Amino acid sequence: xxxxxxxxxxxxxxxxxxxxxxxxxxxxxxELEKITVNRIAERATINRVTFYLHYRDVPDMIxxxxxxxxxxxxxxxxxxxxxxxxxxxxxxxxxxxxxxxxENSKFYKVLLASQRIPVFTDRLMKLIIDIITSxxxxxxxxxxxxxxxxxxxIAIWYGSSAFIGTIVCWLRNDMPYTPLFLAKQLSxxxxxxxxxxxxxxxx
Amino acid sequence: xxxxxxxxxxxxxxxxxxxxxxxxxxxxxxELEKITVNRIAERATINRVTFYLHYRDVPDMIxxxxxxxxxxxxxxxxxxxxxxxxxxxxxxxxxxxxxxxxENSKFYKVLLASQRIPVFTDRLMKLIIDIITSxxxxxxxxxxxxxxxxxxxIAIWYGSSAFIGTIVCWLRNDMPYTPLFLAKQLSxxxxxxxxxxxxxxxx
DNA sequence: TTATTATACTACAAAGTGTTTATTAGGCTC
DNA sequence: GAGCCTAATAAACACTTTGTAGTATAATAA
Numbered sequence: 001x002x003x004x005x006x007x008x009x010x011x012x013x014x015x016x017x018x019x020x021x022x023x024x025x026x027x028x029x030x031e032l033e034k035i036t037v038n039r040i041a042e043r044a045t046i047n048r049v050t051f052y053l054h055y056r057d058v059p060d061m062i063x064x065x066x067x068x069x070x071x072x073x074x075x076x077x078x079x080x081x082x083x084x085x086x087x088x089x090x091x092x093x094x095x096x097x098x099x100x101x102x103e104n105s106k107f108y109k110v111l112l113a114s115q116r117i118p119v120f121t122d123r124l125m126k127l128i129i130d131i132i133t134s135x136x137x138x139x140x141x142x143x144x145x146x147x148x149x150x151x152x153x154i155a156i157w158y159g160s161s162a163f164i165g166t167i168v169c170w171l172r173n174d175m176p177y178t179p180l181f182l183a184k185q186l187s188x189x190x191x192x193x194x195x196x197x198x199x200x201x202x203x
Numbered sequence: 204x205x206x207x208x209x210x211x212x213x214x215x216x217x218x219x220x221x222x223x224x225x226x227x228x229x230x231x232x233x234e235l236e237k238i239t240v241n242r243i244a245e246r247a248t249i250n251r252v253t254f255y256l257h258y259r260d261v262p263d264m265i266x267x268x269x270x271x272x273x274x275x276x277x278x279x280x281x282x283x284x285x286x287x288x289x290x291x292x293x294x295x296x297x298x299x300x301x302x303x304x305x306e307n308s309k310f311y312k313v314l315l316a317s318q319r320i321p322v323f324t325d326r327l328m329k330l331i332i333d334i335i336t337s338x339x340x341x342x343x344x345x346x347x348x349x350x351x352x353x354x355x356x357i358a359i360w361y362g363s364s365a366f367i368g369t370i371v372c373w374l375r376n377d378m379p380y381t382p383l384f385l386a387k388q389l390s391x392x393x394x395x396x397x398x399x400x401x402x403x404x405x406x
Numbered sequence: 407t408t409a410t411t412a413t414a415c416t417a418c419a420a421a422g423t424g425t426t427t428a429t430t431a432g433g434c435t436c
Numbered sequence: 437g438a439g440c441c442t443a444a445t446a447a448a449c450a451c452t453t454t455g456t457a458g459t460a461t462a463a464t465a466a
Binding site: 031033057058059115116117118119121122125150151153154155157158159160161162163164165166168169170173176177182185186188189192193196 | 234236260261262318319320321322324325328353354356357358360361362363364365366367368369371372373376379380385388389391392395396399
């Protein structure tokens with residue numbers, strides 16, 4: 001919700017882009033704790049006061065950037081849904097997300113795989129949990145295909161953590177596999193336990 | 204390596220404990236970015252200069268605390284290995300770790316499940332990766348028990364991320380399951396895909 | 407007891423923060 | 437293109453935080 005529709009002034013867009021680039025830039029050189037409004041403004045070649053016209057402080061800026069990230073991914077997802085190609089949804093969604101991440105890998109590597117800013121990982125985690133949850137609700141649970149039964153929330157924690165974590169490791173290792181290949185492996189692994197979750201009481 | 208053997212002066216131990224308690228305390232009230240050396244010293248009822256006798260700055264203090272955490276878990280692990288009880292190693296290790304976390308849940312909930320300090324999660328991730336890696340090296344790979352084959356590194360990313368993530372979610376939700384029960388579920392889920400990893404080339 | 411050493415206290419320069427006011431310059435609308 | 441609107445700039449301000457001195461005091465270890 002950071003960039004609403006009446007935000008079209010090119011000066012605003014320019015300044016935000018400068019700030020964003022400067023921040024990503026600085027994050028590759030120094031640790032987050034040492035990144036100040038001073039340094040960002042200096043690197044972005046803008047006045048320090050201008051920064052405060054856009055963001056309350058550095059954490060607020062990071063929060064807004066995380067919002068932008070989620071919005072961009074949502075745009076990718078809506079793109080798929082609008083396409084007349086509903087075959088094998090799981091696949092295409094995952095591949096598209098991984099391709100999007102790979103295309104903006106510089107951004108995602110710093111902000112998602114950085115060992116210092118967990119907000120982005122958390123937001124993505126929530127998104128994946130939503131997807132998995134809605135998918136498992138629509139799924140046909142009448143056939144207990146597996147003998148293994150695990151509480152639904154544990155299975156969702158397990159699956160979504162595995163997803164995000166694998167993507168993060170993939171980024172940290174400079175994407176040694178193609179998005180398509182990784183999507184295929186993730187689907188394989190995920191299917192092994194996605195049918196095990198049931199609503200059961202802990203012993 | 205923060206608390207070496209000749210560190211027995213009671214004043215040092217007292218000060219470190221005061222700092223640690225103050226930090227955990229503050230983290231429950233305000234966000235990490237707002238926690239300053241000033242505030243820590245004030246809350247810990249020590250002089251601000253004294254803080255600098257122990258830690259370079261706040262990030263350095265966090266780093267040292269993460270070291271302590273890993274050391275404590277290593278102590279738990281060594282405790283098991285020394286016991287004449289090598290039956291079902293996977294189980295007892297996991298249960299012991301979860302019990303240790305549950306016992307110190309206030310500490311771990313703030314530092315591990317906090318959405319703000321990823322260092323602790325990262326360190327634990329490395330530990331789990333080590334355990335999984337060494338285990339899969341010793342495992343008998345002669346029998347391809349599963350038809351599904353996944354590159355070894357992807358399988359390790361997947362499994363270790365799932366482990367840590369599930370524990371973190373468990374903490375964030377105030378441990379709705381007992382350590383024993385969660386350990387059992389994790390073992391179940393993990394076994395479903397632990398035999399799938401092989402050294403294969405990406406297509 | 408005596409020597410050691412951690413802590414307290416005071417002070418300091420440097421940097422960063424968040425805000426105000428007035429001014430300049432660029433972009434949008436007619 | 438002229439004129440209005442608004443963003444970015446610039447200088448200044450009080451305030452907090454940082455990291456490091458030097459010295460004094462109190463607790464600990466031998």
